[in-house]
Each structure stands twice: as structure tokens, then as C-alpha cells.
Amino acid sequence: SYVLTQPPSVSVAPGQTARIPCGGDNLASKSVNWYQQKADQAPVLVKWDDPVRPSGIPERFSGSNSGITATLTITRVDAGDEADYYCQVWDGDRGHVVFGGGTKLTVL
């Protein structure tokens, strides 16, 4: 089965830039999406494979895909960005939605 690998946690100081990686085979051929889930809330799409950001998502959230690793970048991080972040792709070979294991972002 297709696997997406994320580090369990990333820490960053307020005002700095957070980079959350997501590794998977042949990622260049896939559209990678990113979701933010805060405590006791539903997940929110923060980055999709489209130049236009999802509605309501600030410019501080951006993404890249090198083919081996996709990265969610959050600039000027503040306490409100503390959450679990999940990457996600569609595994067309198996007809499955695949989520990464999630990364907990801590703002120091």
C-alpha cells in the first residue's frame, strides 16, 4: 500500500517559518493536499494542488513538491497555527485516499 511519511513533531518560534515535510514514492506524479486539525475541531484544507489557495487560507501557507518530498511551509508562525498537519494523496492504483501520519506543530 502507498505510504506517506511525516515527522511526528515540528517546533518553531513565533514569527519564524515552519516547514513540514511529507515523503512518498513518486510524489511528483501525485497531487498533494494538506489539512490542519486543531484540538477538538474538524480538519481544514489549507493547501491543495492548485495555484489558488483554499477559501479563507492566508498567504502564509504555501506548498512545494520536489518529487520525493512535499513540504508545507508556514511563514510568520503564531500561536494560532498550533495544530496537527496531515498530507494526503489519492492512490489511484488501489483507489484509496491516503493520509500521512500527521505532524504536530508546536509554537515555542
Next chain:
Amino acid sequence: EVQLVESGGGLAPPGRSLRLSCATSGFSFKEYAMHWVRLVPGKDLEWVSSVSWNTGRTFYAESVKGRFSVSIDNAKTSLYLQMNSLRVEDSGFYYCAKDSHVDPVVGGATLEYWGQGTLVTVSS
């Protein structure tokens, strides 16, 4: 405004059944794929099932295949998840989500909008 409201969660003993519902509004129901995703407290997001209105295609995670069934009611613009032979490990928050594509086979899967979830607890 897109709205998704789940219901039907609750406490069930192992081996029993539950039926989850997702009432939708604010978009053309037949033009988008829909998904069920669960979150086990302390663990990760886990995809459960997807359905394409347009093609009728359904998809299931291996952990629920043969036990869960996804369906739709076009008249009520609602999505359902019939969960049979429940296991303790099926416990968690269940979310329905609207895709930005009509069919994941064609455009991939992007879970654009999510409901607030309904809690399922499987315990004796």
C-alpha cells in the same frame, strides 16, 4: 455556503451496527465525490470510504471492506455510512467531507469541506 452535518453516532457493543448520516447543503450534490474519514483520539486521520455520485463508484479502506457500506439519497442530498460488525478499533470521530472533484479516479481526491463529526464508541 457549504454545510455538512453528521449524525447517528453513539455507543454500540462489538458486533452490532450503526448508521451514520451526513446532511448536505450549499452545493450541487450530484457534482462532487464524498468521503468518510475517522479520527481515533490520540491517533491519526484514517480514510474510511468514498463515493462518486456521477459514476456510482465506491471505495473502501481494507479495514472496513465487507463490513461498511456507503450510500447516497439524492432526494435528501444526504450521505450515509452503514457500519456492521463493529469492532472496538472502529471507535472514533467520523467526518464526512466533500471533494472538489466529481470522481477521484478522474481528478484525484481533495477533501475541500468537512463536517464537524460524530462520535462512535464501540465498547461492551
